[in-house]
Amino acid sequence: MFNAALEGLEIVLEINHLIFMFAGILMGLVVGIFPGLGGLVGLSLLLPFVYGMNETQALAMMVGMVAVIPTSDTFTSVLMGIPGSNASQATVLDGYPLSKQGQASRALSAAFFASMFGGLLGALVLTVFLVCARGVILSFGTPELFMLSLLGLSMVGVISGNNIFKGLVSCGLGMLVASMGSAPATAEERMTFSSLYLFDGIPLVVVGLGIFALPEIIDLLKSSTTIAQASRLGGNWLQGIKDAIKYRWLCFKCAGVGAIIGAIPGLGGSVVDWIAYGFAMQSAKDKSQFGKGDIRGVLGPESANNAKEGGALIPTLLFGIPGSGNMAIFLGGLILIGLEPGPAMAKDDLDISYAIIWSLALANLIGAGLCLLISKPVSQITRVPYPILAPLMIMVITFAAFQSTRDFGDLAALLIIGLLAYFMKQYHWSRPAFLIGFVLAEQTETYLYQAIQFYEWSFLTRPGVWVIFVLILFSTIIGYRYLKREKGNARASAFELPVGPELIFGGIILLFSTIFLINSFELTFTASIFPIGVSLMNLILLAVIFYQIFKRVPVLKVSGSFDWFPASAKDPGFRYYFTWWLGYYGLILLLGFFPATALFVTAFLWREAKVRWKTLTGIVLGTAFFLWILATFLKIEFPQSLIF
Amino acid sequence: MRRQTTLLLSVLWLIAGSSCNTDQVGDNSRIEWIIPYKEGGGSDIWARFLAPFLGQYLPEQPTVLVRNVPGGGSLKGVNWFYQQAPNDGSVIGHTSGSTAMNYLLGDSKVAYRYDDMKLIFATPTGGVLYISPKLGVSNYQELDLLKGQKLFYGSQGATSLDIVPILAFYLLDLDIKPVFGMKGRGSGRLSFERGEANVDYQTTSAYLKRVVPLIEEGLAVPIMSWGSLDEEGNVIRDPTVPDLPHFLEVLAWAKGPEILETQEVKIWKSLFIAGFACQKLALLPPGTPDSIVHSWQEATRGLMKDPKFIDNAPKVLGGYMPIVGDKGEKLIKEALQIKPEYRQWLTDWLYDTYQAKVQ
Incomplete structure (x- = not known):
C-alpha cells in the first residue's frame, strides 16, 4: 500500500499531469461559478477531449474539475443567495446574510478555507480507508440506509425555526412535491397529470433555485438597495481564515460527516450540506445567529461538501457505483478512458487509485487558493445597486433552471416553487425544512419499502439500526430543547397581525395535501402508502396550526405582511416584480431566450434602474457577449421560441 | 438619444439572437445525435464514443454532436425525434432497451413506431445470471435445489428492462421475489454483495470486470447467460462467456425442448432481442431517403475497420461489434412486431403477478 501511494504521488507530480490538472481546475472554476452548470455540464464538456488522451492525463483533468466545483459554486451562494449547485444550498442560509451585512469577503474566505480543509480531509480518509472500505460499505444495508434518511429528517427539528408544526408541514410538503412523478418501486404515476415533465419529478436544481433565489431577488428589489446593506464592506478575508481556524473542530467534524455520508452509496450527495448544517447548529451553544449570518453556518456545509467528493470516490472506484451526481459523470469518463472501476482499484490498480487521491488533494489546495485570490474583487458585486443586478440575476437563474432538463416545465416549476417559497418566507414556514423533505423523500420511501421486502419487520432488530436510532434520539432531543428556549423568546416578541392571508396560504397547502391524498387512493398499496402517510400527517399538523392561528398563539411570530398589493408609492409590492418576471418568461415562450433577454434586460434597466444610456449599452453588450460565450464555447442550450 | 440607442440595441440583439437560434439546425457541417437520456449514462457514453468515428467516415466528414x-424515461426525446426531427440526415436518433420495452408493453405515452424509423446500426449486449454460494447450487442442473429457499432479486421495476430476467424466472418456475426500486443494475449488484439479494444479473461487460472477481473469491456462482443471436436470429451461447449455457438451453433441459415453441418463450425472445441482442440502436427519422440511410450504414462499416475503433471498442461496447444493414433490420422488426395477443398476455401477467399497470 505504501509503495502504491508513492507511485501515485510520482504520477501526480509529473509536469504533464500537473498541466492537465490545472486545465481541469480552471474549467471547474468557470463552470462552478455559474449556477446550474456544475459538474454535469463540465464533465460532459470534457468527455470528448478525454477520449484519446492518455489515462493519467485524462484522469488529472477530470479530478481537477470535480475537486474545485464544490469550492467555486460557493460564490453565488454567498454573494447573491443563489445556490451555485445542489451541494451548496445550505451555504446560502448564513453566507448570504453575511454578504448583506457587508462581510462577503469574510464569508467567502472562510468558505474556501473550510472547503480546502474538507477536501484535504476527504483525500486523507480515502487514503486510509480505500483498502478496507469495502467491508464497511457493505455493512450498510437497506435498513441502515432507511435509518440514516430518518436521521437527516430529524434535522428539521433545529432547522425549522420557532414553530415546529410549520417546520414539519414544510418538510411534509417537500416530501409530497418530491413524490410527484413515477413511484420508485412500481413506476406508477403520482400526481403527474399525464405530463411527461412531471413523470421524472421536479429536478432538485430547480427547487433549490426557486426556494432561495426567487424570494430573495424580489425582496431585495422591493428595498431597492445594494446587497451589502452596510455602508462599508467590513470583515476582510483574513478574518474568514481566522474564523475557520477558530472553529477548526467544527470543520473537522463536519468534514468527517461529509466524507462518511459521501462514501455510503445511495444516500446521495445533496443531503450532505444539510446534515452538516444541522450538525453545526446542533453542536453550537448559542444558536440565535444561525440563519442570520453565523459564520459556523458557512463553515459546516462547506467543509462537508468538499470532503464528500473524497468520500464519494470510494464507492465509485470500488464498486463502480457513483456516490454523487458528479461521480456519475466521472464514472462515465473512467469507462471512456478504459478504466473499469471495481475491486481491482484497491489491489492491482492501487497506484492509479492513489494518483486520483493525490490529484484530488492537490486540486483542492490549488482551487481554494485561486478562489481566495479572486474573492476580494468579486465580492464588490454586493455594492452594485440591486435594480442593475436583478435582471442579470433573473437571467442567470432562468438558464440555470433550464439546464436541468431543458424543458419549459423547468421554468414553470421555478415560478411556482418560487411563489410558494416567497410566502413561506413571509410567514416563517421553514424553507430549509422543505428542502430536507424534498431531498430525503425518495430515499426514505425506497429504503423502507426495500428493508421490509428483504427482512420484513425484523430489520428493526439489526444493531446498526439501533446505533442510528440513538443518534436520531439525540438529534431530536437537541431540537426539542432548542425549541423550548426559542418559545420563551418568541413570547416576548409576539405581535398582532391580520391572520387572514396566512390562513389562505395554509389553506392552499391543505388543498394540495388533500388532492394528493385522494389521488393516492387510485394507486396500488406499495405506491400509495408513503404519500398517504405524509398527506395525513400534513393534514393533522395543519389542524394544529390553524388552531394556533385562530387563537393567535404568540409562538407564531409572524413578521411579514401580505404584500401582494402595492404597499406604498416607493415599494410597488411583490406583485409588481413578479409580473416583470412572468412577462420575461412570456417573451421567452414567444421569441426565444436571446431576444427575450435582450428586451427584458434593456426594459428593466431603463424603467427600474434608470441607468444612463452609456451604462445601459455597456451592460447589454456585456450580457450578449457573455451569452455568446456560453453558447459557443460551453455549448449551453437556451430555451427556444415555441413559435418561430 | 437614449431611447433611440436602446431601441437600436434591442433590434440588433434580436437579429443576433435569432441567428443564434437558427444556426443550431440545418448546418451541414454539424449533425446532431439526439440521445434521450442524461449526460453520463450508458447511452450517453456509448454515443460520445461512437460520434467522432461516425463523423470521420461520413462524406464531407461533419461533426457529430x-x-x-x-x-x-426516454420518451420525450424519442417522441420528438420520431415526430419532428428533419429527415435530411442532419439529425440522427437513438433508442435503448427501455425505449423498446415502453413500445412493446403499449405505454400510452409512446408516440413512436419502430417499423418506419430507419435503422443505421444496432449494438448488442449480453447478461449473466449469478447467485449466492450460500444457496448451495453450483450450476444450472442443480437449480431445483433453490425451491423452498428465500430468493431475492434487486430490480428496477417490473415494466423496465428487468422484465427479461423476471419472465425467465417465471418460465423456470423459480419463486424469486424481485425487490423493486433499485436505481440501476449497479444498485442490484451492491444489494447482492451486501447479502440482501441472492440472485442477480449484470450485463456481460460489468460481469467480466466486477462479478468475475467475486466468483474467484467464492462470493458468487455463475449460472447462465441470456445468450446471443447468430446470423439467422437463433439464440446461441454468448461468445464473451462461452462456458456458460444460455437461458433457452437451461429451459429446454429443465422442461423439455417442447417448451421452446410456446407463446411465453416467443414473448421472452422478443423481449430479449429488443432489450439485449439489439439493445442500443442508431436511427434515422421516418421518411429519410434510402441514399442517406445507405451513407450512414457505409460510415458504420467504415468505422468497424478502423484500428483505433477496434482497439477501443471493447471498453464501451463490451466485446460485441455493431450489427449493420438488413440482418439487424430484420431481427429488430421481427422482435418489435409483437402480436396483440402476446402484448395482452404480457400486460395481464404483469398485473396479476406484480400489480404493475402499464399506463
Missing part, C-alpha cells in the same frame, strides 16, 4: 434530451 451529442445532444441530450432526457425526460419521461
